Amino acid sequence: MKEEIIIAGFGGQGVLSMGKILAYSGLMDDKEVTWMPSYGPEQRGGTANVTVILSDKKISSPVLDKYDIVVALNQQSLDKFAPRVKPGGTLIYDTNGIHNHPTRDDISIHPIDAMTATLEIGNSKAYNMVVMGALLNAMDYKLPMENVIKGLKKSLPERHHKLIPLNEQAIEKGKSLLQA
Amino acid sequence: MKEEIRLMKGNEAIAHAAIRYGCDGYFGYPITPQSEVLETLEELMPWETTGMVVLQAESEVAAINMVYGGAATGKAVMTSSSSPGVSLKQEGISYIAAASLPALILNVMRGGPGLGTIQPSQADYFQATKGGGHGDYHLIVLAPSTVQEMVDFVGLGFDLAFKYTNPCMILADGIVGQMMEKVVLPEPRPRRTDEEIRKQCPWAASGRLGGRKRNVITSLELEPAKMEVINHQLQERYRTIEQNETRWEEIDVEGADYLIVAFGSIARISDKAREIAAEEGIKVGIVRPITLWPFPTEAVARAAQGKKGILVVELNAGQMIEDVRLAVHDSLPVEHFGRLGGIIPSPEEVVTALKDKIINR
Numbered sequence: 001m002k003e004e005i006i007i008a009g010f011g012g013q014g015v016l017s018m019g020k021i022l023a024y025s026g027l028m029d030d031k032e033v034t035w036m037p038s039y040g041p042e043q044r045g046g047t048a049n050v051t052v053i054l055s056d057k058k059i060s061s062p063v064l065d066k067y068d069i070v071v072a073l074n075q076q077s078l079d080k081f082a083p084r085v086k087p088g089g090t091l092i093y094d095t096n097g098i099h100n101h102p103t104r105d106d107i108s109i110h111p112i113d114a115m116t117a118t119l120e121i122g123n124s125k126a127y128n129m130v131v132m133g134a135l136l137n138a139m140d141y142k143l144p145m146e147n148v149i150k151g152l153k154k155s156l157p158e159r160h161h162k163l164i165p166l167n168e169q170a171i172e173k174g175k176s177l178l179q180a
Numbered sequence: 181m182k183e184e185i186r187l188m189k190g191n192e193a194i195a196h197a198a199i200r201y202g203c204d205g206y207f208g209y210p211i212t213p214q215s216e217v218l219e220t221l222e223e224l225m226p227w228e229t230t231g232m233v234v235l236q237a238e239s240e241v242a243a244i245n246m247v248y249g250g251a252a253t254g255k256a257v258m259t260s261s262s263s264p265g266v267s268l269k270q271e272g273i274s275y276i277a278a279a280s281l282p283a284l285i286l287n288v289m290r291g292g293p294g295l296g297t298i299q300p301s302q303a304d305y306f307q308a309t310k311g312g313g314h315g316d317y318h319l320i321v322l323a324p325s326t327v328q329e330m331v332d333f334v335g336l337g338f339d340l341a342f343k344y345t346n347p348c349m350i351l352a353d354g355i356v357g358q359m360m361e362k363v364v365l366p367e368p369r370p371r372r373t374d375e376e377i378r379k380q381c382p383w384a385a386s387g388r389l390g391g392r393k394r395n396v397i398t399s400l401e402l403e404p405a406k407m408e409v410i411n412h413q414l415q416e417r418y419r420t421i422e423q424n425e426t427r428w429e430e431i432d433v434e435g436a437d438y439l440i441v442a443f444g445s446i447a448r449i450s451d452k453a454r455e456i457a458a459e460e461g462i463k464v465g466i467v468r469p470i471t472l473w474p475f476p477t478e479a480v481a482r483a484a485q486g487k488k489g490i491l492v493v494e495l496n497a498g499q500m501i502e503d504v505r506l507a508v509h510d511s512l513p514v515e516h517f518g519r520l521g522g523i524i525p526s527p528e529e530v531v532t533a534l535k536d537k538i539i540n541r
Contacts, residue, residue, distance in 0.1 A: 020187075020360065027187050027362055035187070035360035039213060039298070061452035062359050062445065065526030154187070 001031075001056045001141045004064055007131075008049035008081055009073025009094075014128030017155065019050035022132060025143050025151030026054040034062040047076050054141060071135055073114075078102065090138045092178065094131065110138060112177040118170070126170035133174020145171075184365045190330040190356040193363050194260065194286060195220035197334035198232070202371040203284075204255035205233035207246040209265060212298040213354040214288035217260045230371055240265040244272030244285075251281035251347075252397040254377040254384030256338050260286035262354075263304050264295055266312075273347060274313030278399035280383070280414070282341035284334065285319070286350045288357035289495075291522030299522025300354030302444060302495035308351045309473040309503075316411055318418050320348040320425065321472040323443040327361035335366065342380065344421055351472060353495060355445035355524065421474055428476035429468040433483045436465030438538055440530070441480060441504050442493040443469050450493050453530035464534065472500070480507040489513040489538035493530055496520065513538060 005022070009015045016037050023035040036051045051067075053059050066086045072078040072093040082102045085091050089107050096115040112134050118127040136143055148171065152164055188196070194217050198206060208218045218236060226232040237243035243259045250257035261269060266287045276283050289304045291297035308321045320340050322333045333350050341348040378386055385395050401407040431451060433439070442450040447468035454464040467483045469476050480503075484490060489512055492501040498516040505514050517533035519525045525533075 023360060024187050027185075033187065033360075033362060036355065037358060039354075039358050059361075059448075060455065061449040061527050062355065062361075063449055063524050063526065064452075065528045 001054070003054045003069065003139055003141050004067050005052045005054075005069045005071070005135070005139075006049055006064070006067045006081055006084075007052070007071040007073075007135075008047065008077035011046055011048040013048075013073055014125075015048045015073065016050050018128040018132050019052045021129075021148075021151050021155045022052050022135070023054070023151075024154045025148040028147040028150040028154065029143055031055060032057065032059050034059050036062040047074070049077065049081075068140075069135065069138055071131060073131065075100065092131075092134055092138055110134065110178050112174075114174065114177065117173050117177055121166070121170055121173055123166060123170075126166055129167045129170035130174040130177070133171040133176075134178040135174075136171065137175045137178045183367050186363055186365060187360050188327065188363055189216055189358060189360050190324070190327045190352060191216035191288065191358070192220045193327050193330045194334060194350075195224060196365050197331040198258060199224060199226045199230055200366050200368045201335045201338055202230070202256060202369045203232055203258055203334075203338070204371055205235070205246075205250045205257040207235050207237050207243040207250070207257070207259050208261065209237050209240045209243050211262045211265045213290055213300070213357050214260055214262050214286065216357075217286065230368075232371065240268035241272065244269035244276075247283050247285075248272055248276050248279070248281070251276060251283045252279070252385050254381030254386050256282070256284075256342070256372070258284035258286065258334075260288070262288050262290045263292050263301065266304065266307070270307075270313035273319070274315055274317060275399045276347045277313070277317035277319065277414075278315060278410075279397050280345045281347065281397070282338070282345050283347045284337045284341055284350070285347060286352065289351065289353045291520070297522035298354070300445070300495060300524055301520075301522055302353055302446060303497070303499070303520070304351065305472065305494065305496060305499035308349050309475070317414060318346075318421075318473050320344070320346060320421060320474075321351050322348065323351050323470060323472050324356055325444050325447050325468065327356065327359065327363050330356060331363050331365060340425060344417055345383065346417065346421070351444070353444050353446075354522075359445075425471060426474045426476050426479070427470035428479045429466075429470060430479070430483060431466040431468070432463070433465035433467065436463045437488050438462070438464045438534060439467060439483055439487045439490045440464055440493055440534070441467045441469070441490060441500070443472060443500065446493050446495055449525060449527050450530055452527035453534065456527055456531050457534065462534075462539070469500070475503045475507070477503070477507040480504055484508045484512055487512055489515070489541070491530075491534050491538050492516050493525070493533070494518045495524070513541065515541075
């Protein structure tokens, strides 16, 4: 098992923390994991991305050119990373604000409306967990939900643990957006 | 605190490791991409648990001179910075080396020269391994490629520094500093007591207690004849370190047609390139120097035997390649591939470079 994933969007959308929760969930499931962010000025409102690799075996490069799954949360990220999905791989993107939709026919493409789904839950901060729900469903490797919850607990400071049920609800909502 | 498995950034791991390996004092000044070292230490507040001192100095120059002072008393002290900040520390590093003191210095390299960028680089190889500061001295230079090695090399770095009374540098890059991976944190080893320091470091300026002769810690010796003796002593020590402490890792070297030599995180990108090349039937082996000084000269020479060519992959314009060429002389083609200024090459780019520069040359 090996999943090579990149999550890309605006700084502030929770891209890096979503990657961290995913990586921690993998760690809780006894996998090898790497989490490699784009760092620096991106964090102040530009684009941000994070590469997460989950594997049964020791991971070589934490930096990649091609991905099994690309999650793109704005047009810029979609344009940059859609061409870098491996043939047969998966592209997930939020349709909000997208005017040029991807056209590749050698990958599976899942447009999701994560923004509307998040508004239905009623807490805009849960946006990244809605997206993560969709991502979890798209992965060949099925991460047990109990380990995702453990990953959440490890990633969030204790004072935010009261938000775990909300995050869980958001993940379930996200899963319903993408039926693999 | 016991042994513990965590997910954390390389920089955070350095802070945890410093506390757990019984570090007495950290003196630093923030700079991207290593500011999390100081941040994490401030958050963990070790002065309340182990008694370790954590101090944000007024500058990099102040920080390295605090390290000089702490080291002179036999304490296990360290500093960290990134490329431009490490340049500022060079005078102090040279003094520490000349005074034969143990100290640990972390450089999380970023793109240069000058203030440059904040993205990963390996362009301080020359500075770390060939001097940096003035005079004939060497640091022991360790190059971590994983977050786990960031942890382990804090322990190893202090051990080597005290064993040889010589400063040791961990030469990391922005990738290892910023990425998160699984780490096993070691069981804490307590800070040494004053009594233990006196026993372990008879040279230290740690108080005479009415007993021994005065210890003088200095890098100044106005008489050239005496200074030459000191230099010979240093050189003798460096030869011993070369003999005992050279470290490296080999991957699939046996049976390979081509060799990649790379250090730090770039060795991992190269390892992925090795996997991709193998799928195309190209057999590549990797030699990853772990100690950049002392450089694994003999290991590289041995690994090169029977190979058709070597590609040296570095995030610089060609620095370690000089040591690789010295190791193999002109027995086979040696070429360089690197990206500059903070750009990270993909594994595919490394494969293409291997084909263009070595296989189809």
